[in-house]
Amino acid sequence: MLAVGLRRISRFADLPQAASVLRSFSGAAAMRTILSDAAIHWGNVAKEVADRVVRPLSAKYDRLQEYPWEIQKEISKAGLFGVWIPKEYGGHGAGIVALCRVVEELSRACGGVGVLFAVNALGSFPVIIAGTEDQKRRFLPPIAAGEKLIAFCLSEKFAGSDAGGMRTRATREGGEGSDWILRGEKKWTTNGGAADIYTVFAVSDPESKSRRISAFMVEKGMPGFSIGKVEDKMGIRAVPVVETHFNGVRCGDERLLGGKAGMGFIHSMQTLDWARPGVAAQAIGLAQGALDFATLYATKRQQFGAPISSFQMIQELLADMSAKVDAARWLVYAAASAVDEGDSNVTRMAAECKYFATEVAMEVTTKAVQIFGGYGYMRDYPIEKYMRDAKITQIYEGANQIQKLVIARNLIKEAGALDHLMKYIPREEQCDYAAEAAAAKG
Numbered sequence: 001m002l003a004v005g006l007r008r009i010s011r012f013a014d015l016p017q018a019a020s021v022l023r024s025f026s027g028a029a030a031m032r033t034i035l036s037d038a039a040i041h042w043g044n045v046a047k048e049v050a051d052r053v054v055r056p057l058s059a060k061y062d063r064l065q066e067y068p069w070e071i072q073k074e075i076s077k078a079g080l081f082g083v084w085i086p087k088e089y090g091g092h093g094a095g096i097v098a099l100c101r102v103v104e105e106l107s108r109a110c111g112g113v114g115v116l117f118a119v120n121a122l123g124s125f126p127v128i129i130a131g132t133e134d135q136k137r138r139f140l141p142p143i144a145a146g147e148k149l150i151a152f153c154l155s156e157k158f159a160g161s162d163a164g165g166m167r168t169r170a171t172r173e174g175g176e177g178s179d180w181i182l183r184g185e186k187k188w189t190t191n192g193g194a195a196d197i198y199t200v201f202a203v204s205d206p207e208s209k210s211r212r213i214s215a216f217m218v219e220k221g222m223p224g225f226s227i228g229k230v231e232d233k234m235g236i237r238a239v240p241v242v243e244t245h246f247n248g249v250r251c252g253d254e255r256l257l258g259g260k261a262g263m264g265f266i267h268s269m270q271t272l273d274w275a276r277p278g279v280a281a282q283a284i285g286l287a288q289g290a291l292d293f294a295t296l297y298a299t300k301r302q303q304f305g306a307p308i309s310s311f312q313m314i315q316e317l318l319a320d321m322s323a324k325v326d327a328a329r330w331l332v333y334a335a336a337s338a339v340d341e342g343d344s345n346v347t348r349m350a351a352e353c354k355y356f357a358t359e360v361a362m363e364v365t366t367k368a369v370q371i372f373g374g375y376g377y378m379r380d381y382p383i384e385k386y387m388r389d390a391k392i393t394q395i396y397e398g399a400n401q402i403q404k405l406v407i408a409r410n411l412i413k414e415a416g417a418l419d420h421l422m423k424y425i426p427r428e429e430q431c432d433y434a435a436e437a438a439a440a441k442g
Contacts, residue, residue: 038094042083043101049078050109058110061238067194076146084121090141096336100281107285111389112238114282119191123150125271126199130258151195153186161402170202182246192242193227196220201264211262217255224249235388273346276354277336283361283393287325290368290386321364328357348410355403358393365390
């Protein structure tokens with residue numbers, strides 16, 4: 001599946017592929033073999049921006065916990081905000097694999113900036129998936145150009161993993177055909193305050209079990225919309241996470257996503273399938289960035305008259321870290337390719353890559369701190385930030401415990417395709433001798 005999925009040409013555009021034989025699982029040669037030219041190109045563009053702009057400013061914005069507009073402008077100038085948006089709406093149509101390459105390279109320099117970029121994909125995916133033609137032409141081009149930012153409003157204080165338990169309401173207070181009125185609040189809105197556009201999910205039919213939620217496109221400045229609490233976070237401090245409040249926000253049907261009520265839950269789940277490889281790519285970038293620093297430090301740090309990289313215990317840590325990062329990276333690319341191709345097992349693969357890559361990120365960044373020793377615990381060294389930034393990847397866009405449930409449930413659904421293997425499993429029969437005993441008595 002890995003090799004096959006990544007050989008395919010993206011459905012977002014007719015992208016030329018390099019050679020189609022899987023030769024290696026790491027390094028530039030493997031990327032040239034497996035990834036599209038577009039994915040390689042945009043990954044390289046992101047790496048240049050990350051090294052030139054993001055890395056020098058990463059510690060500054062971590063301390064300030066402010067949106068780094070100077071970084072956002074450079075990302076926009078490089079054309080990166082158009083990577084995942086179809087060409088007909090002003091983007092490059094490079095697909096989700098290319099998006100993941102960009103997120104990985106930005107996160108390798110700063111996890112907060114990786115989120116700052118990727119959250120715009122999260123917010124705009126519902127429009128790409130389900131928007132009307134007018135909505136796509138209205139909202140996608142300015143995002144692709146980096147002129148406007150977008151946020152995704154799904155979670156609430158009492159509706160996190162249980163997205164269906166949301167309380168924000170959308171009602172037609174003037175009866176059928178009148179405007180929708182949004183009332184409620186959302187929690188954990190990443191990019192909130194900085195964003196110009198908000199994709200908001202609300203209960204439009206509380207009596208329905210399958211069609212109770214709809215999505216609406218809300219813009220900054222609309223009456224009744226406001227930013228509430230700004231969270232003080234452990235990590236990803238460069239990007240704001242806020243509460244968003246909707247106190248009588250009026251939306252006409254032109255702002256109802258797809259022009260049809262009751263489809264919001266389905267669209268939100270499809271969006272998360274598309275977005276989870278991006279979170280996993282953020283985790284890979286953080287893990288690789290931490291591994292880079294840990295490897296360098298281990299070769300320079302001297303103890304007992306020798307670099308600590310010569311000690312087998314350090315080598316064991318580095319080897320374990322490297323193998324897991326590479327394994328997770330190619331799982332991410334496989335899942336992203338499945339999204340690009342519209343494969344039927346996207347939900348399971350997206351959950352697998354999100355779960356595995358984020359667990360790897362937390363493990364690798366923690367081990368990197370260990371390799372730095374006491375210095376790794378200090379704020380003036382770069383490594384502790386990687387561990388702080390990595391933690392959230394295990395939580396948002398579906399906690400990893402939820403991902404395990406998604407993986408297992410989808411795996412069980414697919415079990416029917418394995419029935420042909422039953423003939424190889426012996427069938428046991430239990431004999432309790434009851435019939436023999438009854439016959440003997442007779």
